[in-house]
Structure formats: C-alpha cells, structure tokens
Amino acid sequence: MEHTHPTIDSANQSKVATLDLPELYQCVHCGLCLDQCPTYRVLKLEPESPRGRIHLVKAAADGRIDLNERFKEHLYLCLLCRACESACPSGVQYGRIAETAREHLGPPGSDLTRAVLNFVFSQLLPYPRRLRFVFTLLRIYQSSGLQRITRSLLPKKLREMDAMLPVVSRSLFRPDSNAYLAIGPRRAKVAMLNGCVMPLLFGEVNEATVRVLQRNGCDVIFPKSQTCCGALNIHNGESTAAKQMARQNIDAFLAANVDAIIVNAAGCGAVMKEYGYLLRDDPTYAQKADRFGSLVKDAGEFLAGLGLVGELGAVKMTVTYQDPCHLAHGQRIRSQPRKLLQSIPGLTLVEMEGSDRCCGSAGIYNITHPEMSRHLLKEKMQTIALTDAEAVVAPNPGCMLQLCYGAQQYGPKLSVYHLMDLLERSYSAAEAASHK
C-alpha cells in the first residue's frame, strides 16, 4: 500500500484564529444538509457537501490542514445557494462560514482569472457609469454583427462562453432623479436599488417594478449616490471594496428617509439585509447597517405585505415558479411571490419538483464552473419541461439569465419572466380593457 499522504496529524501547521467562527461549533454533523446540496447530489463526494466544507474550515482553523489549492477548490465548487441553511435543524449559517473562508482564500481561478475578477470587483462594479460603458460596448458588439463573425472563429470553449453572453437590452434603465409619484392615495415612500446588471440587462424589470410600486400607492425614489450591492465581491472572496460599497449604499439610502428599501434582485436583497454582519467590526457603521438591513425588502415580499390594490387584468398563461436561492434560502421568502402570482386572473401556477434547487447560475459560477453549472441547468430544464408551463418566473437577474440560456440550449422553449413583469402586465391588461 502506498502511503504518499500521512494520515496521522502533523502538528506543523498553525491555527487560523480568524477562521475559528462560532458558527462552526453549531454544526453537529448530523448530515441532514447532504442531500439538499446540489453539488453533493451530483458528485456524492462529501468534500463537496456543506457538512464536508464546514469540517474542512474547522480543520483549517485548527491548523490540521493547509489552506491549499485543493481546499480552495472544495470551497469554490459550492454555489453558495444556502439550501443547506434551509435544511439545517441547528440553524448553522453556512453562508457566513463559506464567505469568511473565501475571504481568506481570495478570488477563485487561475492567476489571470483572479486578476480579471479583482479588476471587475474593485474597478467596475462599484462604479455604475464605468459598468454602463462596458455594456454599451457589448451591445455594439452584439448588434453590429461582429458577434456572429467572431463566434464562428472562436475555439469551442470561448464560443460556449460567448453564447452565454446576455443580450443587452435596447433600452438601459436610467432612473429619474425626481421621485416617481404614487398613483392614488400614498401608502408608503420607498427607495429602490437600481443594481449593477439589472438596469443594463433587464431594464424593463426595473421599469415594471417602479410602475407596480406606483400603482400600489408608493412614492419611489432612486438615491443618486447608490452603487452595486457588493454581492459578487462577497461571494468571491473580495471584502474591501464590498465593505466600501455597503457603506456608500447605507449613506445613500438612510439619507433618503424612506419606509422601505426595495430590491427586486434576490441576491442583492439577501446581501443587503446582511450588511450588519458584513460591517460588524466597523464601529461607525455597524448600527447603521443593522437599521439599513431591517428596511430592506424584496419587492415581492413588500407588495405581498402591503396588499395589492388596483385592478388586475387577465394574463392567460401557465407558469412555473423557480425559487431564487437567495430568496428561498437566503431570505426565507417562498409564499409571498406565489401569492402575488396567484392573484393574477387567468394565470395558472404549476409547481415543479425541487423549485428551490439551484439552477446553476449562482452569480458568476456559470463562468467559473461551467461544467457543474450546466449539469444543474440541464436537470432544471428537464424538471421545468415536466410542468408543461409556457413560462418560468424567477425574480432574480442571475436566474433569469441562466434560464434563458437553458431554454435556448436544452429546451423547452419558454419565456422567462420576473414577477414584476407579470404583475405590470396584469395591471396594463386591466387598463387596456377599461379603455375599450
């Protein structure tokens, strides 16, 4: 038998105090998370499970294993979907464990990938104008026909990545600096997150969200100095710029003095609700961050709580609902979006099996881990196909992009909507009917 790797612990490694999180000691390794973890379900390898990863971080904190490439691979094969948190009877906040470990490890991938990611995290995402410029270039690339020419010349791997490039919407959403005023009696004053990619790729979703809020008696403002929420940074081991972005958002939104901060992207909402944890060691911001977090509401969560007013028109459509991970697991919001969908006349909601299982999008995971991402997407499209729905609703831009790509690559042919798209469509339908 070859013993290339000693199994008895060597005491030559040192403890890593910052990894020794209290959350680690809440895990009693019962294993109830295993079968809820998408990567474990596919691979059946425990180092690719939540329990395994928690044990790895514990072992690293105790100085029993190195924070080497292998360790890093395990921590980054995780989608951070947090399905394990929904399954955990002890309430272990796995996301915090994984994010802290990633903070130690830095961004994933080769040196080149890391350099690119570092540039994106610190030079692009925090600056909405720079980001808009990049997307404008992308739109030119797509609409000029250049994409068709290059696609035929690219090697297979790059061609696949090119196919995943989202189609940049013709109309970028640029929020008005004045408030969008409530239609009818005013019920609330809210501020909305514009987001980094939402206004560029799904401009119409932001428009729809604003309209639906107005129709429900909300004054909607977009604080001018707001920026990207920092989720992509935090999920990929970058915290310096992320914390700066959080502070900037806290200042921008708290100054607006609103009843709620509305977010229509599940990933952003989850992170913004947890700014308090991100800035827990920042004496000037910790408290403000908690207050900020308590004001953050997902658009669906907020509207379901407020109760819809105004006349909804028929939208004849059979849809299925994909729970965005950071809505179902990250924010424990499951019933509210369904309730809103079911309030639309003419719309039929058919549940799919495992609607709260990750579609494989997971921020930039589909780029960093294309193989696993596609595997999960293919499974997802198969379960969607079984519902015979003509559309899938997923209130998060990452999921929407991924599902569009899935429909195009694997079928079935279906449309992808944000919850706000359909609500606005329903209101418009009622309006159109009354004009007749």
Place this chain on the structure above:
Amino acid sequence: MVIALRATIGDRYVLVEKEDVIVYEQDGSIFQVMPEIVVLPANAEEVAAVVKLAQQANVPIVPRGSGTGLAGGAVPAEGGIILSLARLNRILKIDPQNRIAVVEPGVINIDVTKAVAKDGFFYAPDPSSQAACSVGGNVANNSGGPHTLAYGVTTNHVLGVEVVLDDGQILWLGGEVPDTPGYDLCGVFVGSEGTMGIVTKAVVRLMRTRESVRTLLAIFDQMDRATQTVVDITGAGIIPAALEMIDRTTIEAIETGAPVGFPRDAEAVLIVEVEGLIEHTERSMKLVRDICTRSGAREVRVAKDETERQLLWKGRKGAFGAMGALAPNYYVQDGVVPRSKLPEIMRRIAEISKQFNLRIANVFHAGDGNLHPNILFDMRVPGELDRVVEAGAATLRACIELGGSITGEHGVGLEKKAYIGLLFNEADLEAMTRVRRAFDPDGRFNPAKLFPTPLSCGEIRRQPASIPAGLWI
C-alpha cells in the same frame, strides 16, 4: 494499491489527499478517526474489485452510507479504506403488484417513499434522518424510527440483499419472495453493522398508504404526567402509529435552531399519530385526546392539515441536529426500557443530569420505551468529555436495571461496544463472533466494532483525544 483502485473505479472517486479524506473521519457521532483512502465505486462489480484489492493488501474496509449514524459505525476505527456506497443510488425496480422495490444501498431513505407514493405505497422504516440517511445504512443498523411502533424495524421490511463477501464473491441472501427455505441469512445480515460484507442491493417491502392519518401535540407542564400518559395510552389498548416525546431542553434546541412553534414553556410534549380507515382514526384520535386531557395535558393541539402535521414532524425529526443550537457537541444514548418504567427512567435521568452537572435533552420514541437522552457538552472544555461518558454509562446501567437494553436502533458501533458485555455473556458473544467469522474470516469488514475487542489505544491510529478513553475497554 491506489493506482490499482484508480484503474478500477476512476481517479475522481479514489480520494487520498488529506483535504479530501479528512471529511470522512466522522459520521453523525462524536468519534473521529482518519481513513487512509476513500473509494466510491459505482456498482456491485466495482465494490467486489475494491474488496479483492483490500484482501490482497490486507487492509480493513469500512462501508459508509450517508454517514448520519450516531454510534460511530462509519468511523474507520483502524484506518484503512472507507468504501462509500453513495454512488450506488439507483432504484432498480418498483413492483406495486408484489409490493416490493429493489434498490441500491446508497438510495436515500425518503426517496423510496417519494418514488412509490404515486402508486399509493410507502417504505415504512422512517429514521429521523430519513431525508439524508441511506437504505444501506438502515440495513446495516437495522434502523427504526418514530413509526417503528406500528411497523417494526428495517429487518421486517427487507426480503433479500445482494452482498459482496470478503473474497469478492457477489451473492443473494433471501430474494424477492418472502419465506425462502433454509437459514434466514438475510436476517443475519440486517443489523450486522457492516461486519460481514457489503450490501449492494436490497429488496424492500412496500406498505399501502393509509386512508387517513391524524396527528396531535399534547402539551404538559410536568414530565411525570407526560410519561404517565404514554403508559395510559398503550395501556388502553391503543397502538398509535407513532408516540413520541420531546422535553423542555429539546424544545429549546428546536425552537432556537429551526422553529416550528413548540411551546418553550412546556416541560414535555407528546406527538401522537394514529392512522387507518377514517372511522378508526377518528375514534382513536378522540380516545387519545381524552386520555391526554385526563392524564393532565395542559393543551391538546390536533394538526388541522398536512402542512401542520409535517411541521410537527419537521420539529421532531430535526431534534438531534438542533442540539448544535445549544451546545457544540452532544452524546446521544439509545437505551430501551419497558414502557411502564418510563416515569421512573425519566426521573433517574434527571438525577444523573444533576449528579454530573450536565444538561440532558430528551427526545425519544416513547411508545417503544426507546430513549434518546442527548448529553450536551463542549469537547473543548478539558475533562468534560470524561464526565459525559460516565453520565452516558450511568443512563445505560439504569436502563438495564429497569429491565431494558442498551440500544434500540442506533446500533452498537464504536460507541456501545464497551457496554455490550452488560447484556451478553461470553458464550453469547462467542457464538456471535463465530457467525461473523463465517462471513468474514479475517475480520476485514468494519473491524473493532460491535464486539468488545480488547483493544488498547495504541493499536489504533487516531487523533489524540478524539475517542473518549472510557469507551475503549
């Protein structure tokens, strides 16, 4: 050997790096011993090839399902190879007419029921970990669950197993029809805790879904009243499908970890489930309600619908996992007492808790008298583990004194092997050893488990202080 293993089952599924194998040093228990190699074969032939290679190299093999066991059964006490059956996870056949299914060992328990529910069937053994544990692990431990009361344990639901023996031979014990002539070798294999060979397929019995199920939660301000109610219900001739007890400390854990709405101020709650034909369940439910009220329940809540019922079970089945909300470690015992002794054993456990100054959370199958005192502690506090082991032994001794046993369903594994001598004499153990040797003459499969082998700590490659010294007698 690693090269040969990789050639047989592929690089990806042979793990030797420390950052891979370290996660297999533990299961759901408090034991930790590092394996040298972890292999994940995909089918019976690959399992047989691994077993042959292990025989040639004279290395122990420890089979592992989902690693949710509570007695250290999947911990490689003597190092060697962990053979994970997680990838053998296909349901091969569903035969509603003959009410059987043929499954591979890595199939998750609840997935069997999910697969047959549309035909109106379910798979009865339902350990609390059923959302994660594997059928193979259940077969190895002869696992029970809350519904053991009505349906019996795993051995009552397994008709046959395909096994790989120590020389790599693949053969069937039992089969798809019940009542095969000759020795019940399948029965011998079920509950053998991986010490005889590797199960690679199992024929399981399917049960017809009941017409109606009703579940209630009875809330008590005194433990004595709750335990007496259990005695009264079974004494009245009612056999519920399940009869579970959860005490105040466990409620605190559940409500802190993943709340389901159990009253935090209650001393104990009972979950009682009855099922059958509608007329029968309605009548039994009324009887049970009356008994609960008469025996001093503060409140009785009947689950209004399936969602409420599932919520009660979610709380109950997550109870062990929720202990992490109260303490970093817990040591669960699995003792059994005759039902009528429940009031007394609960008093004894409360005394033990006081005597050793340790919190003990009780959540258990009251209808069977199958206790699960969870002793809460922190491994990092010097000396605490020793006290925990002593307190655990004290609870088991109390069970035996009251005419019970040391394990109901978790298996002996590493955890209780020191105590098995309390139940069996040398002749008993010798007979059992001979049965084991008939299947596994070299003792290659899951060594140092089940039997009180005279091991000294030095013989075992393990991390210092990871195994409580008191357990290695």
